[in-house]
Amino acid sequence: MIEYVLMERKHLEGLVAVEEECFNSGFARATFQKEFENKIATYFVAVEDEKVLGYAGLWNICGAADIIDVAVLESHRRRGIAQNLISCLVEFCKKEKICEINLEVRVSNIPAIKLYEKMGFMQSGMRKNYYENREDAFLMQRKFEEENNEDNCY
Ligand SMILES: CC(C)(COP(=O)(O)OP(=O)(O)OC[C@H]1O[C@@H](n2cnc3c(N)ncnc32)[C@H](O)[C@@H]1OP(=O)(O)O)[C@@H](O)C(=O)NCCC(=O)NCCS
Secondary structure, eight states, rough: OOEEOOOOGGGGHHHHHHHHHTOSSOHHHHHHHHHHHHHTEEEEEEEEEEEEEEEEEEEEEETEEEEEEEEGGGGTTSSSSSHHEEEEHHHHHHTTTOOEEEEETTTOOHHHHHHHHTTTOEEEEEEOSSSSOOOOEEOOOEEOTTTTTTTGGG
8 A cells, every 4th residue: 555654854855756756966865864854844655565656746836836846756657646646745835834836847848747637737937947957847826825725825
């Protein structure tokens, strides 16, 4: 059974393995080491038989969340893992009275765009030449005005 839990230091090796397979940034270990200390960061991890299959994380920036990354091992894709990880982030945001979630996604990343659309995100803008290879980014957003009490939002 797949469990969805908050990131802990014991997940480090698994997180690095997923990051390296999905993004190969070369900075995975250092990045997660920093994220363990980052007070505005919240990550959920999908774990099956102690193996990390995927993760999703956000930063809470003054009451608005930015999704930092969502990634799932290739061999475990299309099992609903990313969808469940994003649901964990959404539930966290609702509990924390966060008003909106924002993210950037490569315009060519159709799986991710479809995933975010399925999870209620809408395109809210575009950043030209956003990535290192000058690829454009779509900005996507999900707002919680109707789902949260607006008085609690910044
Ligand atoms: C994007 C990614 C996280 C999706 O993970 P996943 O666990 O396979 O996604 P899910 O199984 O939860 O899929 C949920 C929905 O997303 C959409 N989706 C996911 N993969 C898709 C694909 N390859 N093509 C089209 N739609 C896709 C579908 O709507 C899917 O629902 P369905 O299976 O009922 O059709 C995964 O492909 C990945 O890790 N990619 C590399 C890293 C990355 O690009 N991350 C996003 C950075 S912004």
